[in-house]
Amino acid sequence: MHNKNIIKIVMSLLLTVGVSSSLMATSFIDKQQLGLEDAKAQWQQKNIPSGMQVGNLRAPTVRDSGAENVAIYIENVNFDVVENIGFYIEKLSASLEPKVAGQPVVFDDVESFTINVHNGTVVLSPQVITDLFNKHILDYWPRPLDELTVTTRDGYLEVDADLKLWSWFPGIWLPANLGGNIVLNADNKLVYEIDDVRVLGIPLYGLLSTIFIDLDLLLSIDREGAQLVDSVLELDHTAVFPPPALAGRIASASLDSDGLRLVFADNEAAKFNKPHVDSNSYLWMQSGDPRLFGIVVVNAGVQVVAEDTSKPLRFNLYDYRKQVAAGTLKMAKNGNIIATVPSSDGPDYQAATSTASMSALKSPAPVDDKCINKAGFNVCEEETNSAVTPTIDMAVEVMPMSTEDKMALKTKAAGTCFNRAGFEVACQ
Amino acid sequence: MSHNSLRFVTGFLFLSYSAFACAYETETDIVEAKLEASEELKVSNYRSSEVTGSVLYVKNTNFRVVDNIGFYIPDLVVKATPNDQGAPVVFDDPASFSLTPLKGSVVLDNGKLEALLNKQVFAFKGATLRNIKVKTAKNILTLSGQMIRKGLWVPFVLKGDIKLSDGHILNYTPWAVIVDNQDATKVLEVANVAIDELLTVDALGAKLIGSTVVLDALKLFPPPVLNLNIATAAMEDRGLVLTFDNGSSGASETLTDSNSYILIKGGDVKFMKAIPTDASVQVMSDSTNTDLDFHLYGYRDQLSAGYLKLKEDGKILAYLKN
Numbered sequence: 001m002h003n004k005n006i007i008k009i010v011m012s013l014l015l016t017v018g019v020s021s022s023l024m025a026t027s028f029i030d031k032q033q034l035g036l037e038d039a040k041a042q043w044q045q046k047n048i049p050s051g052m053q054v055g056n057l058r059a060p061t062v063r064d065s066g067a068e069n070v071a072i073y074i075e076n077v078n079f080d081v082v083e084n085i086g087f088y089i090e091k092l093s094a095s096l097e098p099k100v101a102g103q104p105v106v107f108d109d110v111e112s113f114t115i116n117v118h119n120g121t122v123v124l125s126p127q128v129i130t131d132l133f134n135k136h137i138l139d140y141w142p143r144p145l146d147e148l149t150v151t152t153r154d155g156y157l158e159v160d161a162d163l164k165l166w167s168w169f170p171g172i173w174l175p176a177n178l179g180g181n182i183v184l185n186a187d188n189k190l191v192y193e194i195d196d197v198r199v200l201g202i203p204l205y206g207l208l209s210t211i212f213i214d215l216d217l218l219l220s221i222d223r224e225g226a227q228l229v230d231s232v233l234e235l236d237h238t239a240v241f242p243p244p245a246l247a248g249r250i251a252s253a254s255l256d257s258d259g260l261r262l263v264f265a266d267n268e269a270a271k272f273n274k275p276h277v278d279s280n281s282y283l284w285m286q287s288g289d290p291r292l293f294g295i296v297v298v299n300a301g302v303q304v305v306a307e308d309t310s311k312p313l314r315f316n317l318y319d320y321r322k323q324v325a326a327g328t329l330k331m332a333k334n335g336n337i338i339a340t341v342p343s344s345d346g347p348d349y350q351a352a353t354s355t356a357s358m359s360a361l362k363s364p365a366p367v368d369d370k371c372i373n374k375a376g377f378n379v380c381e382e383e384t385n386s387a388v389t390p391t392i393d394m395a396v397e398v399m400p401m402s403t404e405d406k407m408a409l410k411t412k413a414a415g416t417c418f419n420r421a422g423f424e425v426a427c428q
Numbered sequence: 429m430s431h432n433s434l435r436f437v438t439g440f441l442f443l444s445y446s447a448f449a450c451a452y453e454t455e456t457d458i459v460e461a462k463l464e465a466s467e468e469l470k471v472s473n474y475r476s477s478e479v480t481g482s483v484l485y486v487k488n489t490n491f492r493v494v495d496n497i498g499f500y501i502p503d504l505v506v507k508a509t510p511n512d513q514g515a516p517v518v519f520d521d522p523a524s525f526s527l528t529p530l531k532g533s534v535v536l537d538n539g540k541l542e543a544l545l546n547k548q549v550f551a552f553k554g555a556t557l558r559n560i561k562v563k564t565a566k567n568i569l570t571l572s573g574q575m576i577r578k579g580l581w582v583p584f585v586l587k588g589d590i591k592l593s594d595g596h597i598l599n600y601t602p603w604a605v606i607v608d609n610q611d612a613t614k615v616l617e618v619a620n621v622a623i624d625e626l627l628t629v630d631a632l633g634a635k636l637i638g639s640t641v642v643l644d645a646l647k648l649f650p651p652p653v654l655n656l657n658i659a660t661a662a663m664e665d666r667g668l669v670l671t672f673d674n675g676s677s678g679a680s681e682t683l684t685d686s687n688s689y690i691l692i693k694g695g696d697v698k699f700m701k702a703i704p705t706d707a708s709v710q711v712m713s714d715s716t717n718t719d720l721d722f723h724l725y726g727y728r729d730q731l732s733a734g735y736l737k738l739k740e741d742g743k744i745l746a747y748l749k750n
Contacts (some may be wrong), residue, residue, distance in 0.1 A: 018548050027651050028493075028494045028495070028497075028547075028548070028725065029522065029523060029651050032494065032522065032725045033521075033523065036520055036521055039520065039700070039728070040520075043700060057485065062515055062516065062518065062698065063475045063515075063516065063696075063703060064475060081459055082458045082459065082462060087460075101475055104474050104475060106474050108465075108466055108469040109464075109466045109469070109470060110462060110466065111463065111466070134529060135456065135457075135458055136456045136458065136459070139456035139457060139458075140456075144674045197523075242456070242458065242459045242462075243459065289475075291474050291475075292743040293738055293742035293743075293744075294704055294705045294706055294707075295702050295703065295704045295705070295744075296474070296475055296702070296703045296705060297701050297703075298698075298701050298702075298703060299701055300701065301701070318458075318462045321738075321740045321742075322740055324738055324739075325738050325739055325740045328735050328736070328737060329735060329736035329737070329738060330732070330735050330736070331700060331702065331731050331732055331736065332732055333700075333728050333732045334727070335700040335701035335702075336701075337701075337702065340498050344475070
């Protein structure tokens with residue numbers, strides 16, 4: 001009995017020594033693993049904004065956060081889908097939803113996901129609307145309208161364009177002007193209620209109405225999401241833009257000098273955390289798994305900010321690789337990725353026409369913060385540009401008439417002749 | 429009625445032509461260009477390359493597993509393999525993958541050997557050796573320090589060479605033993621006393637058997653597991669030099685010019701939350717003209733203090749703070 005106890009004591013001592021030796025020998029890895037557990041708890045923390053996860057989370061794995069979409073918040077960003085087609089985003093909460101459940105959101109495959117807007121406000125500047133029509137909606141042949149130029153003001157959108165009836169008649173482009181308001185219809189489509197049509201400056205809307213000819217008998221627009229019905233142009237925001245498809249109902253649409261302002265309010269409860277870097281212009285992916293380049297970020301925190309903080313970030317979805325490649329990425333220890341990128345190429349509102357001539361005349365001056373309006377457009381460039389334009393008088397001569405003046409033309413007697421700009425001229 | 433007839437006739441005449449002339453297009457040029465580019469980037473699995481493991485091409489890098497335990501790597505190709513088939517190589521979890529050197533060499537200099545012996549091998553309570561200092565020269569490894577002898581710490585010096593066996597066993601048989609500043613070599617030899625009769629060395633990866641210290645290179649290092657199949661082991665002035673020749677494909681083209689890097693190719697690796705799939709990642713020091721000093725257990729500190737550059741084709745350049 002006594003011997004047995006001694007053996008037991010010796011055995012336990014040996015065991016203790018063995019275990020402690022072994023533990024000491026692996027203390028580096030033990031310490032490392034403890035630190036890893038803390039880090040993983042942070043990396044795996046779920047930050048899905050309210051209303052952005054409809055079903056249950058999939059079981060998370062080393063490759064999959066389990067979230068069904070990527071929650072993204074964008075503030076004060078010119079977000080181009082492609083070239084200049086996109087939006088100025090004041091504030092926007094959206095979920096990027098892969099079409100195949102369980103997939104990450106693949107930024108390189110713009111047809112593989114949908115942007116579901118939960119709440120926020122975006123503005124389509126006149127230049128954006130112009131480009132949307134010229135480069136996308138009317139990018140087919142033969143087409144009825146060409147070389148559109150859009151201007152906006154409170155409650156009214158005007159289009160200067162070249163026109164061919166039925167896309168071919170009379171074989172040459174005829175200068176035309178359209179005017180009207182944009183409203184939302186019951187199907188949540190944007191309806192351009194055209195109330196002014198002029199060809200060669202000749203007001204035709206009244207005439208067409210008089211003889212009960214709707215515009216859709218003279219023109220047709222063959223683009224998904226854009227349809228001329230009677231004399232109104234219906235634009236379906238979920239289909240008319242280049243992919244990725246948009247989802248989410250528009251709560252209100254209004255026109256002002258900044259452009260077409262769209263407000264979304266499907267899910268006002270979706271709130272985001274503060275992003276990693278304090279900024280007034282950024283994209284912030286807070287949850288879900290985006291795939292950027294070949295990198296899958298599991299349970300993202302990815303923030304994109306501009307190198308030049310003096311004006312809003314211009315982000316180009318189709319060209320994001322080029323943009324990110326020109327910038328720098330940082331990885332924080334909490335797993336967040338911060339991409340600091342140069343703004344993508346693309347004219348800001350008003351700068352489009354001035355950039356080339358301005359650059360020929362002088363090097364660009366630093367942009368004063370006061371020059372950036374609430375929509376992120378450089379309003380000073382217009383003033384500066386007009387100051388150095390030597391052909392201002394000529395410009396006035398050919399400048400189209402204001403809509404008020406054009407409206408007044410409706411009262412002119414039949415047979416009155418007008419030039420292309422809408423001024424009354426002697427009939428020939 | 430007349431109005432309707434007028435509408436009908438006018439509309440019919442021209443619509444019939446326009447219907448013929450209009451070719452409906454589903455995509456615009458700008459969208460088509462994007463979709464074409466997307467096609468080249470499509471893969472069957474967006475979360476995984478479906479390749480297990482990555483190959484690391486390491487050049488002129490101080491590769492520390494933890495503290496100063498590790499190797500200086502002049503040139504080495506090494507395979508990183510996750511323990512779980514199909515998992516990425518998770519750099520944050522060294523216990524989740526193994527490293528198999530394929531071709532090239534590594535050097536354990538004096539500092540690294542000291543760190544290995546003091547902080548890993550004999551870093552347990554009850555260790556019989558402490559404060560070990562290492563000196564290396566051609567065919568000579570000199571270990572000095574203190575050994576426990578009858579409850580007292582006694583200074584010692586051992587000198588000898590290393591012989592390799594079985595691809596991972598390093599046998600160190602001292603031909604000079606100095607204890608408490610007295611040369612005991614002759615006495616031990618004449619008295620036919622083996623060193624293990626004076627001293628017990630029994631640690632993970634290190635055992636004193638007779639007069640030979642047997643180091644098992646497979647067990648010496650903290651995780652990740654090193655699957656070492658050493659071709660040669662030699663003591664040189666610069667340290668203990670281990671070479672490997674397990675038939676790898678050799679060098680791979682770097683993503684950017686550099687003389688010191690870890691180039692990770694193929695498979696999937698995970699850094700914190702990010703998984704580069706079909707990886708092409710070149711890790712370098714953020715300071716030019718300095719060799720990369722990579723610390724596996726502390727890489728997050730290095731990465732977060734450094735920065736990344738992405739190339740348009742998706743290749744990643746990681747500049748780490750040394």
